[in-house]
Amino acid sequence: MKEFDIVGPRDKPALLAISTPEALATVKTALDAMGYKVHSVESRAQFELRFNQTNYHLVFIEESFAGANLHDNPTLRLVQNLPMALRRHAVFFLVGAGMETLNVMQAFVQSVHCVIHYSELGMLQELVTKTVAENDSFLSTYRDIQRRAHQKPA
Numbered sequence: 001m002k003e004f005d006i007v008g009p010r011d012k013p014a015l016l017a018i019s020t021p022e023a024l025a026t027v028k029t030a031l032d033a034m035g036y037k038v039h040s041v042e043s044r045a046q047f048e049l050r051f052n053q054t055n056y057h058l059v060f061i062e063e064s065f066a067g068a069n070l071h072d073n074p075t076l077r078l079v080q081n082l083p084m085a086l087r088r089h090a091v092f093f094l095v096g097a098g099m100e101t102l103n104v105m106q107a108f109v110q111s112v113h114c115v116i117h118y119s120e121l122g123m124l125q126e127l128v129t130k131t132v133a134e135n136d137s138f139l140s141t142y143r144d145i146q147r148r149a150h151q152k153p154a
Contacts, residue, residue: 007054014058015090016040017047017065023095023118027060030124037057042066042141044075051079055089058128061112063096068108070098081110091135101127129140 007013014036018024024040031038036058041047043066051059061079063070070076079092092112099115100106101123106115114131116124 005039012058013037013039013054014060015047015050015054015056016060016152018060018062018095019065019067020062020118023062023121025126026121027079027095030121033056034125034128044078047075048078057090058093058132059090060093060095063098067095069138070096076110091128091132093131095121127149 011037016031016038017025017029018027019042026081028040030036032096039054039056050056059079061073061076063073063076065073065075068074068076072125076094076136078116079087091114092108093109094112094115095118096115097118099117101115101120103115103118107113113135114127116127
């Protein structure tokens, strides 16, 4: 982890909590090609530090990150328990062997936007594009109201 990696206002940061080397390489390559500035972490503590320092556009969590399992994944639990105001800026993906790609019920149960099976990582660019567009569409009214509420009257 780079301690002083600067994220500028035009950057599109992505945070990866993926332990499987093949999955990490595939996700990183796809996101690099899409213009994201990718940060990867190796532990829950690093994840929490990075997540609290930067408003990430994308967050990927592997179901078995850092030796955990889906039902006892402290990184996933951390995200699930965050206040919604801290989660709205990011689109969350859960990756793993137990996931059925684009299964909305699995995503809902795990409090993420999209679930992806390892075998579908070859389609990651398309999956990210689709999920981000759907999230932007869903939250457009919320973001518009929030922006107007913070504008100073003329």
